[in-house]
Amino acid sequence: MNLGQSSGDLLLPDWPAPARVRSCITTRAGGVSLAPFDTFNLGAHVDDDPQSVAENRRRLSSTLDCVPAWLQQVHGTRVVEADPQQVLEADASWTATAGIASAVLTADCLPVLFCDRGATRVAAAHAGWRGLAAGVLEETVRAMELPGERLLAWLGPAIGPRAFEVGAEVREVFLAEQAQSAAAFAPSRNPGRYMADIYQLARIRLAACGVAAVYGGGGCTFTDARFYSYRRASRTGRFASLIWLAD
Secondary structure (H helix, E strand, O other), X not given: OOEEEEEOOEEEEOOOOOOOEEEEEOOOOOOOOOOOOOOOOOOOOOOOOHHHHHHXXXXXXXXXXXXXXXXXXXXXXXXXXXXXXXXXXXXXXXXXXXXXXXXXXXXXXXXXXXXXXXXXXXXXXXXXXXXXXXXXXXXXXXXXXXXXXXXXXXEOOOOOOOOOEEXXXXXXXXXXXXXXXXXXXXXXOOOOEEEEOHHXXXXXXXXXXXXXXXEEOOOOOOOOOOOOOOOOOOOOOOEEEEEEEOO
């Protein structure tokens, strides 16, 4: 999955980001939530005990040298400046302020982390297939207000191409905009359905924005029990992907 070393129950992305850029991925381990959210659920919208979620978030904040800015994610394309003081409705955020972390929650959808080569700003995007097709990555690049060639992107843990089965209508949505997206779909054993490679779809969208330095990808939350997976168990938690600038 191109994850680097672990730090306790956190995983660190393996990518050539500048030293000032910090990032991590949480796993299911290290929290207080009970089954089926066991144990480190960070999602406040999945019917977990609110006190357990609050304690998990407190533990995360105390472990990191940053303050996460959580979002109310809606599978859209809105990008906001990260603000820890309020939960904004958006599917991506960016920041140029040290110590504030852009954060997204997922359980099969694709988390994408961004930074620039000069370590002046970072961003995190939540890209399920709907948001990906609608342009959430393009909007995130646009919000960073930097040329694509100055950006680096890292594709976090998401559902893999051997587990992500979709209908023909999903394939058509992507092909209608970019014909090369056909390479990201393979016929399923079920007639009229396809296996989709969300990592490849993201790389195609990023390349169109001029972002060629793309790392990560290749894992599968459905088969990797370290992560929550909505397709594996619809009543489940959410793990976080975070990125921030150190002082």
